[in-house]
Amino acid sequence: MIVLHSPFYPMEPETFPRPFDDPDFGFQIKWDGTRILAHVSGEVKLFNRKKKSRTLQYPEIASSLFDIFKGRSLVLDGEIITLVNGKPSFQQLMRRDWASDPATVKSLMEKIPVTYVVFDILYLDGDELVNLTFQERDRLLKSLIPSIDPVVVTDTFPVIGTTLFDVVKQRGLEGIVAKRLDSRYEMGKKSNKWLKIKNKRLINARIGGYLAEGREVRSLLLGIFQDGDFIYIGRAGSGLKAAESRALYDLLSKSRVAACPFNTMPPLAAREKPCWVEPRLEIQVEYLDFTDEGYLRHPVIKGVDFDSV
CATH class of the missing domain: 3.30.470.30 (DNA ligase/mRNA capping enzyme)
Known part of the structure; x- marks a missing residue:
């Protein structure tokens, strides 16, 4: 009723x-x-x-x-x-x-x-x-x-x-x-x-942080720039090949920063210790839609633009 x-x-x-x-x-x-x-x-x-x-x-x-x-x-x-x-x-x-x-x-x-x-x-x-x-x-x-x-x-x-x-x-x-x-x-x-x-869609995002295991990247914390703010849109790890994961670790470790670059802190588990980086490196992500919280749903990494830094 x-x-x-x-x-x-x-x-x-x-x-x-x-x-x-x-x-x-x-x-x-x-x-x-x-x-x-x-x-x-x-x-x-x-x-x-x-x-x-x-x-x-x-x-x-x-x-x-x-x-x-x-x-x-x-x-x-x-x-x-x-x-x-x-x-x-x-x-x-x-x-x-x-x-x-x-x-x-x-x-x-x-x-x-x-x-x-x-x-x-x-x-x-x-x-x-x-x-x-x-x-x-x-x-x-x-x-x-x-x-x-x-x-x-x-x-x-x-x-x-x-x-x-x-x-x-x-x-x-x-x-x-x-x-x-x-x-x-x-x-x-x-x-x-x-x-x-x-419809599976593509978005170009920038890496603002990462979670690593050894010398390999396991998950990327992603964002986009809007009106001067760097807005967190979720994390992605699916689609990364082993060679890309190692190359990303070597490249991102050279641009680490002390402070979180996102305008709001991403949700993190208690034991997660992300490494923050300058949001310069661009990647292409395939996704289905956004959650009600504004995060990518079912993201898959389709390409890393290593020339964007």
Whole structure:
């Protein structure tokens, strides 16, 4: 049962290994952002997938939803994203998502504008819609929202999952979601009525530290530069060959520094003693997506640019 302004866990898709075509499914782009459920009724409250409030972090979204739906009550499901060079940037979005000071939020609003990409409607003017089919909810949603930034409705493509995935892959986007047209919204459940197909992507990161075993590197602590800050995005060791591991150890040991170069200390186990280095050496990493904490999921090292130092 939906209670307005009371958070709940959203429906989640299961992972599927490959794109497909099927007339029983609608296909949507999987946006690389943060999942947000918007409750609108007199006021607007935003909650993330973990039921944490995010109204403070995204006031322009709350204000736009209030203006669009004056006098109405509804609950929307979607993803908040920010675009950099036409593509969603999860790392930039996290700067907004982690902000808790109103003055900081106000400053970041100008630097990092966001868009709420809505893909479902679960409640409208006293009626729960979770038992309607996805196709019915999708049609209703598209009739209600005019899709004017910063609140837009995502497109739903019938049948052509493989074609949509090819487009997503070419553009370096996160992936697609396939939703059965007859599926109900199962709150708090991971369901095979929704399937996510991930596009493995590449990112160029810099090494800010490493963990070694003997004279071989076992794990690299990685980051990217944003607006002068060196932001930690996770660690990677998979994909390193033995010769590369030894060569990295010899090279990185020459650029060690005393202090952690990241703007925030990476999470470390009690016994881990990283060696910090100047973040000059660049590597290419393949990954699936980012965790809610902003770290690379399933990173694999694809190449080391030894000429970048």
